[in-house]
Amino acid sequence: AAVPPPPPAAACCGSLSATLQSASATKHSSSTPAAAASGAAAAAVGGGYLWAASSRHEAAREPGGAPRALRAGEALYCTLTEKQWVTPSAVRLRFALPSAEHVLGLPVPGHVMVIDDAQIYRPYSPVTVDSQAAGYFELLVRHYPGGEISTRLAKMSPGERAHFRGPVGNAFEYTASAAPRRIGMVAGGTGVTPLWQVVQAALADEEDRTRLSLVYASRRADDILLRDELERAAAAHPDRFSVCFVVSEGGGAPAGGVAGRIDAAVLQRHLPQPSEDGSGVLVCGPDSMLRALCGPRARDGGLAEAARRPPLGGLLRQLGYEDWQVCWL
Structure with a gap:
């Protein structure tokens, strides 16, 4: 879907x-x-x-040449490489991008959609920005009991993959x-x-x-x-x-x-x-x-x-x- x-x-x-x-x-x-x-x-x-009104975040590369991982209408699968619980209910997750040169490809502020197998989705704002992070991005997830996406992310182990879509911007x-x-x-x-x-x-x-x-x-x-x-x-x-x-x-x-x-x-x-x-x-x-x-x-x-x-x-x-x-x- x-x-x-x-x-x-x-x-x-x-x-x-x-x-x-x-x-x-x-x-x-x-x-x-x-x-x-x-x-x-x-x-x-x-x-x-703004990401829809402008082609600036739809191009395959940043103006400086870094390739963007997110492409409108395309799925992005990323592997979890690091996981750290920062509070009893919040976890910080680092996902690898396709190469060490890739940036995620979001405006500031921007979001990615996290999709589960049943096509349930939820937007998350990464805590990294393209200008400061190449080859990876990080999410900070608050785990809510009963929250399908937050529970799935909180239970992930390094080496597992998650499904993302975007880029999604703001007004x-x-x-x-x-x-x-x-x-x-x-x-x-x-x-x-x-x-x-x-x-x-x-x-x-x-x-x-x-x-x-x-x-x-x-x-x-x-x-x-x-x-x-x-x-x-x-x-x-x-x-x-x-x-x-x-x-x-x-x-x-x-x-x-x-x-x-x-x-x-x-x-x-x-x-x-x-x-x-x-x-x-x-x-x-x-x-x-x-x-x-x-x-x-x-x-x-x-x-x-x-x-x-x-x-x-x-x-x-x-x-x-x-x-x-x-x-x-």
């Missing part, structure tokens, strides 16, 4: 993507005509899935900026994975003048995923990236974090002000968090109805953000 195509994306996210792209126009003004046309097409569709695609700008991010649980892609891509480019801040909510301190990586990134780039851990249970948050839940005060302290030029906010997490931040109807209709998402509500609207400044992934 064929894997369904990704759903359309929300217009508000397209506006955010176009706004942030306009801030980066100086850096990319010398891009090739093909790349410029791709960016224009992506902005023109008002938030359509928002990250581009570097030569002009100063700020992007705030709010994550809950495994929702940190696509945002970690953005952090890696931004910090790897020394010419990128984007400043990033992340508010990351977890139940307990020992549930925080990618904590070491996030803390190292913040320590290495204090002028470009900051992270605030918010822990709701278990007696306390890490140093500099917050015990409790995300509220207006936390958001005001760590996110860019709505009035800042070129500012935007990315949100990724469980439905309850999205509804609190973006409004009670944030998930109405599911992904298939994404093109008809309601206006922004919730805490972010109360703080003054406009629809076009916020994108939930």
